[in-house]
Amino acid sequence: MPAGVFKETYRADMAHLRYPIHWAGLVLGAGLALTAPLFLRGYYLDQAILFMIFLIAAVGLNITLGLAGLISLAHAALMGAGAYTVAMLALKAGFNSVLAIPLAGITAAGLGFILSLPSFKLKGYYLAMASLAAQFILEYFYSLLAPEQYITVPFETKEIAGIFFGEGVPLYYLALAITLVLLLAAGNLARSSLGRAMKAVRDNDVAAEIVGINVTRTKALAFTIGGFYAGVAGGLYALYSAGIGWEGFTLLVSIELLGMVLIGGPGRVVWGSMLGVLVLKTGWTNLESSLNPLLTGMGLDIIASTAKYIVLGTLIAVFIILEPEGLIAVLRRVKEYLRLWPYSY
Amino acid sequence: MDPMLLLESTVRGVIIGLTYAMIALGFNIVYRVNKSINFAHPVIVLMAAYVALVASYRYNPLLAYLLAVLAGVAASIAIERLVARPLLGRPPVALIGATLGIYYLIKGVTITIGGAETASLPIAYKLYNLGPITLGLNDIVSGLGSLLVLALVILLHMKTRLGSAMRAVAEDVEGAAAYGIPVRRLMSFSWALAGLIGALGGLFLAVKNQVSVELEFYAIRALAASLLAGLDSIGGVIVGGIVLGIAEEVGGLLLDDYLPGIGYDMAFFILLLVLFVKPYGLFGTERIERV
Numbered sequence: 001m002p003a004g005v006f007k008e009t010y011r012a013d014m015a016h017l018r019y020p021i022h023w024a025g026l027v028l029g030a031g032l033a034l035t036a037p038l039f040l041r042g043y044y045l046d047q048a049i050l051f052m053i054f055l056i057a058a059v060g061l062n063i064t065l066g067l068a069g070l071i072s073l074a075h076a077a078l079m080g081a082g083a084y085t086v087a088m089l090a091l092k093a094g095f096n097s098v099l100a101i102p103l104a105g106i107t108a109a110g111l112g113f114i115l116s117l118p119s120f121k122l123k124g125y126y127l128a129m130a131s132l133a134a135q136f137i138l139e140y141f142y143s144l145l146a147p148e149q150y151i152t153v154p155f156e157t158k159e160i161a162g163i164f165f166g167e168g169v170p171l172y173y174l175a176l177a178i179t180l181v182l183l184l185a186a187g188n189l190a191r192s193s194l195g196r197a198m199k200a201v202r203d204n205d206v207a208a209e210i211v212g213i214n215v216t217r218t219k220a221l222a223f224t225i226g227g228f229y230a231g232v233a234g235g236l237y238a239l240y241s242a243g244i245g246w247e248g249f250t251l252l253v254s255i256e257l258l259g260m261v262l263i264g265g266p267g268r269v270v271w272g273s274m275l276g277v278l279v280l281k282t283g284w285t286n287l288e289s290s291l292n293p294l295l296t297g298m299g300l301d302i303i304a305s306t307a308k309y310i311v312l313g314t315l316i317a318v319f320i321i322l323e324p325e326g327l328i329a330v331l332r333r334v335k336e337y338l339r340l341w342p343y344s345y
Numbered sequence: 346m347d348p349m350l351l352l353e354s355t356v357r358g359v360i361i362g363l364t365y366a367m368i369a370l371g372f373n374i375v376y377r378v379n380k381s382i383n384f385a386h387p388v389i390v391l392m393a394a395y396v397a398l399v400a401s402y403r404y405n406p407l408l409a410y411l412l413a414v415l416a417g418v419a420a421s422i423a424i425e426r427l428v429a430r431p432l433l434g435r436p437p438v439a440l441i442g443a444t445l446g447i448y449y450l451i452k453g454v455t456i457t458i459g460g461a462e463t464a465s466l467p468i469a470y471k472l473y474n475l476g477p478i479t480l481g482l483n484d485i486v487s488g489l490g491s492l493l494v495l496a497l498v499i500l501l502h503m504k505t506r507l508g509s510a511m512r513a514v515a516e517d518v519e520g521a522a523a524y525g526i527p528v529r530r531l532m533s534f535s536w537a538l539a540g541l542i543g544a545l546g547g548l549f550l551a552v553k554n555q556v557s558v559e560l561e562f563y564a565i566r567a568l569a570a571s572l573l574a575g576l577d578s579i580g581g582v583i584v585g586g587i588v589l590g591i592a593e594e595v596g597g598l599l600l601d602d603y604l605p606g607i608g609y610d611m612a613f614f615i616l617l618l619v620l621f622v623k624p625y626g627l628f629g630t631e632r633i634e635r636v
Contacts (some may be wrong), residue, residue: 071438078463118620124437125382125576126553129568130620133613136565255445305461309453316446320439321431 060229066266068222069202077138080249082234104235112227142246150243265328360488362590377515387564395459421540433474457510487549566612575629
């Protein structure tokens with residue numbers, strides 16, 4: 001805590017913006033986010049949009065996994081539910097894709113609720129296996145939905161009032177608005193009674209029940225809210241991509257999302273997820289796209305295609321073993337070190 | 346439905362089921378000592394197959410198979426020492442996440458070395474007509490081999506002093522340690538045994554089908570056999586594996602017209618069904634652990 005800042009009320013202690021650095025961060029961050037399309041174009045703007053899509057999904061998983069401690073290996077399948085909802089509504093009913101995004105969230109939330117049913121009876125590994133089975137079963141049904149691999153979301157359904165939301169600047173601002181609303185909601189959720197109930201269930205469910213928390217309801221809500229976030233992310237993904245296929249929502253994506261949460265900081269819903277997505281999605285994609293031509297040039301294209309597995313796997317395992325609180329804890333230590341520097345104690 | 350077709354599917358189901366049972370046993374052996382599922386087990390199956398393939402280009406087949414098994418054992422021991430042991434006492438999500446990480450790490454290394462190609466191991470292919478059923482030599486080798494391995498491991502558990510010690514550790518770690526049983530070493534041994542079984546499972550699968558990246562999915566589906574039997578049961582996996590094998594083959598045969606390709610996903614329906622109805626499986630110990 002910086003010197004010279006005094007908090008006299010509980011309200012001030014609970015505020016989102018407590019220190020001057022928070023205000024500075026807000027002004028800088030909001031400024032950057034709002035003006036990004038001015039200096040990011042084409043590929044990089046797409047990267048920013050993908051970052052937000054995966055951020056929403058990771059925040060959802062962080063609520064289920066980080067806050068409530070419920071393991072879900074089916075998060076990518078829930079994203080798929082959102083994406084296919086948008087695609088099918090657009091394709092079969094001509095429904096507007098942008099307006100279908102809330103419906104995508106609701107569909108995935110419903111699926112999330114169904115996924116929560118095993119958690120009433122099961123814990124730990126058994127729950128992980130239930131979600132693993134759900135992931136594969138949903139993948140199977142998605143492959144039935146689109147036997148010719150890809151569903152193209154009709155372009156004309158991506159338009160509202162003449163503005164095409166399928167790409168570029170309009171999509172960026174749409175995604176930004178949705179992301180901001182959902183992040184604010186998630187940040188507040190973590191501090192609300194529900195969020196605390198989730199943490200209590202995570203840390204000790206018996207004790208949580210004894211102090212009067214409805215464990216079943218909390219678990220169901222954790223899965224449902226996590227599913228809603230995944231569904232919205234999937235809906236945005238359907239809007240963003242030209243065609244969606246079940247390959248976009250495989251177990252690998254689920255594990256990538258799990259990695260984002262575990263590496264970023266489980267339980268730190270907003271900032272932890274953001275760090276995780278920044279490293280595993282944006283960071284990795286850019287590293288890959290700059291390294292791959294090099295590796296292919298050296299005749300090592302097999303490494304270029306497997307490096308993702310190796311790096312992702314190693315990062316996840318190393319972080320879990322050595323730094324279970326994730327990057328956010330590393331960041332905190334760096335911050336502490338700098339704050340005390342050069343008098344380290 | 347042609348009854349002969351049904352019979353043939355059933356026989357095929359039993360044969361693949363035995364291999365499933367064997368791979369499932371690898372999950373169970375680890376679960377018994379660590380009370381955790383080793384999600385890296387499927388990749389050991391995959392790795393062994395590719396090691397055998399790559400080694401068979403250079404050495405004679407038997408040496409290649411031996412190398413594959415050694416690689417499986419070594420990888421399994423390494424996972425125990427470097428991942429599972431530091432994570433003892435941490436919540437389940439830690440071990441699930443870490444073993445999944447190792448899964449992808451080894452998968453990446455395997456594909457780098459083996460190239461994600463599909464190829465056959467060098468064994469003789471021959472067809473036998475047993476009455477109305479045609480079976481290949483590869484089917485027979487993998488079925489009988491799996492049965493033999495299963496029998497040996499079950500005998501090890503039931504009849505030897507080592508097996509009693511392993512059962513003691515599975516029952517109660519502190520109690521076993523109090524009686525002077527070397528718990529740590531037995532944990533390592535259990536993981537090594539699981540690696541051995543997984544690697545052999547990979548070889549049998551590779552012999553039966555082909556070496557391909559699909560093999561890992563067989564191992565993931567074997568989880569259903571493991572759970573159906575009960576995660577801490579040993580002999581039960583035979584029932585679990587055979588039920589899974591038959592469900593895949595016969596279910597695929599009966600339902601394929603309506604739901605194409607459903608056979609391979611039967612495992613996950615079984616998994617969900619078991620989890621909802623009887624999470625501790627048919628032969629597992631029921632733990633009194635209320636949520």
